[in-house]
Amino acid sequence: MVKAKFILSESSESENFKNFANGEPCTLGIDEAGRGPVLGPMVYGCAVSQLNQQEALKELGVDDSKMLTEEKRGKIFSLMKSDEETRKFVAYALKALSPRMISASMLRRTKCSLNELSHLAAIELIQHALDNGINVKEIYVDTVGPKATYQARLREKFPQIETIIVEEKADSKFPIVSAASIAAKVTRDTLLCEWKFVETKIQVHKDGFGSGYPGDPLTKRFIAETVDPIFGFPSLVRFSWKTAEEIMKKKAVKCTWDEPGSSTVSVSSFFVKSGSGEAPPIRRHAFFNDRHITNCTSF
C-alpha cells in the first residue's frame, strides 16, 4: 500500500553507525526529545557504545542531559558527530517524527497514540542497529507510558538481547541513554531553528515562536496568528494538541471533530415506526460503516 510521504518518519545516523565496533559487545540507549511541545518534530535517538568503553563515555560529559546547558549539549553532539576520537566509542541513529505525522496518526480512523508512536520508533531504532551489524548486548530505554508493559513488549520483540531495562529518568541513570538524549535534543533544536515553512506567507513575529511548548505565550501567539480559518495550521503545528484545537474553535470556521467512541450511525436508525411501510435501512458490518460505505437504493 502506498503511504503518503508525510506519514513516514525521517531517519539519519552518524557515519560510524554501520558495523559500529566491528562486532564488539555494545550497550544501546534510547531517548526522545520534544514530546510535549505543540510545535515541531519529535525526535527519537539511539546511541551505541562498546561495553568496555563506558568510562570514556562518562568522560565525554554525558551526565543527566537535562542538567547540561544547551551549549554544552551542542558541543558534545558535535564531538559525537565529527570528532575522530569520540567516534571510536560512540555512534548514534535518529528518527524524526514530523508534526504532521504525529497529528495524523493520533486522529486517523485507526488511531495510533503518541505512546504507540514512541514504542514503534524505539523498536525501529533497535532493529536498525541490529540490521547494521551492531552487537547489542544491553538496551536501556527511557520510559513512555507504563514501563512494565513497555519492557515486556521490547523483551518479546528482541528475545535474543540479554538485558533490556526500561526506566523513568533513564537519561540520568544510564550514560548511554543520556548520549541518546543529547543527540535527540540537539537534533530537534536544530530542526526547529532551521524550519522552512512549506506554506507561503507565514509571517513569524520578530520575537519568534518561542520554545514550542503550549504554555509559552510566544508559541500561543504564533499559533493564533498563523491559523487559517479554512486550512488550519502550518505544518509546524501539531494540530492534534488540545492547544491547537482550542484556537481553532475560536479562530477557524466551525468544524466537527471525530469524537473517539462515537458510532457513525445512530441506534435510532435501526428502528422503523411500525406500520410506516418503510423498509429499515440496511445496516452493514462495521468494516463498511467505519469507511462510510452504504448500498445505494436509488440514484
Next chain:
Amino acid sequence: MVNFRRTRSQTKSIDHEEDDLENGRENLNEIIESQEIKSDESYARKFFVLKESILNAQGSIVPLKHPKFGTKTLYFVSKAEVCEVLKVDDGKTSMFYGESVISDGSITMLSPIHPLFLAIPYLIKVVKSRFAPLDQILVDEDFPAIGRLAENESLIKALAKFSDSKELCDTLMYRYNEELILKWLEGKFEVLKKSLLEHGTLHISIADNEIVLRRYTFGILADFLPEELGLMLKTHLDIQEPETDSYSSWKRKIDEVEEDEENYTPSPQPAKKIVKISTAAKKLKEASKGTKSLMGFFSPKS
C-alpha cells in the same frame, strides 16, 4: 479568500490581537451562514470509482433484491460483470475543482460482486429439492432484472462446480447443494481474510489476533448471505464469539497501554459497573467490535 485586515499595530498586547482575529472569524461564519458564497454550478460533478472494464461494458444499473436484507438495492449488471452500487459518504467531504468547490464530495463506487451471491436466495427458494434451468430459477416479479444474470458467464461457471447440475434435452439444470455452496464460501472466506490483512488497514487488535480476524472476516462475508446460510457458515468455519470475560480483559489491556500523553495527570479510574444493555445496543456493540470505537478509551484531547 476572506481577508482579515489588521486594525491595530503589533505593539498591542497579545490578548487584543486575539480579539481582532476572533471578530474577523465571526464575520466569516456569518457570511457562510447567510449563503452569500455560492459554488459555481458549471463545475458541478459527481464522482465515480469503477474498474475500467466496466466503462466499456454493455450494462445498466438495475434494482435487485439484496441477498441478506431482501430489500431493493441497486446493482450494475452486464453480461460479464455484476457490481454493487455503493456510496462512500462521510457527510463532510468536499472537493476543490477548477476555481470552485463541489460541496458534495461523496463518491459512488461500483464494486464487483460475484453473481452467485445474488443467485443463492433464488436457488434456495426454487431448487432445494428439484432441478430447474437458470432462467426459471432467477425469476422475481418484484425484481425482474434478476433474470439477466441467467446469461452471466461467471455464474454459470460457478454453478457448474458448486451445485448439482445435469443436462436434459440440451438444457442445463441446476439443484442447490448446501455442501458445495459452503465449500465455495469457504474459498471466498480465505481470499477475503488474506486481502483484509494486506489491504484492509485493519486495527492491530484485529490484524494480530487470528480469532478476531476470522470473526471480522466472517462478519463481512455474512453481509452477503441470507441469515440461515450465514449461521451455517459460521458453524462450518468454527467462528468463535468473544466471551464476555475476554472482552473486559481486552478492555483493561487498552486502558493500561493508552495513557494520557500531553500532560500526564493520573486520573481516577471509574468503577466498572455491570450494566444491562438492550439487544439493539448489544448488536451495535457487536458490530463495532474491534474497530475504532474501542480505541476511543483514550482521548487525544484530554
